[in-house]
Amino acid sequence: ANSGLVIQEFLLITGLLIVVGIFIRYILLDLIEKVSKIVFTTDTVIIIALISAVVSFVTLIYGKYIDNKQKTNRYLYAKREEPYGQFIEMVYKILKKQKVGEPYPETAILEDLFKFSQQITLWGSNEVIQKWNKFRNYSVKHDKDPSLPSEDILFIIEDIIYAIRKDMGHKDKVLKRGELLSLFVNDIDDVLEKRQNK
Numbered sequence: 001a002n003s004g005l006v007i008q009e010f011l012l013i014t015g016l017l018i019v020v021g022i023f024i025r026y027i028l029l030d031l032i033e034k035v036s037k038i039v040f041t042t043d044t045v046i047i048i049a050l051i052s053a054v055v056s057f058v059t060l061i062y063g064k065y066i067d068n069k070q071k072t073n074r075y076l077y078a079k080r081e082e083p084y085g086q087f088i089e090m091v092y093k094i095l096k097k098q099k100v101g102e103p104y105p106e107t108a109i110l111e112d113l114f115k116f117s118q119q120i121t122l123w124g125s126n127e128v129i130q131k132w133n134k135f136r137n138y139s140v141k142h143d144k145d146p147s148l149p150s151e152d153i154l155f156i157i158e159d160i161i162y163a164i165r166k167d168m169g170h171k172d173k174v175l176k177r178g179e180l181l182s183l184f185v186n187d188i189d190d191v192l193e194k195r196q197n198k
Helices: 002-100 106-123 126-144 151-167 188-196
Strands: none
Touching: 002 106, 002 151, 106 126, 126 151, 151 188
């Protein structure tokens, strides 16, 4: 009888352990699955949040960079407008006085040239400064050696105007050599033909 009772208790305990084991197994599996989903979802949310934050940060920085660049360009544009306008005015003044035979005193020329040089030292683009230095150097050489072709000065002036127009936002790739000069030099075609035949 005692042995039968022991067997019954053993079977009962074993059965309970099996039931509890099965119960715990499913509970644990369910719990692990839920935790895994939560962790995966949390990781995904965090990753998405981080990506969004990085994209927002990069967009903000790039936007600030573009905004600052545009502000700088607008500021330089405003500062360059006056001296560049003075240069164009000076060129037309020289040509007008030559055509009508009026004198352009050397002191007035030097004053205009010095004023322009002073302005572009601070505000001129690198290209305009380089073209202007080329003009000044060639002018000095031409004064020392008048046999140098004087029409070359006109083409250097045209190069300066191209550089100025570029600074002011114009795209001059479609304009050919002499097209700007034709606005104030009547025989520019003859000058160009003469240069080609050299």
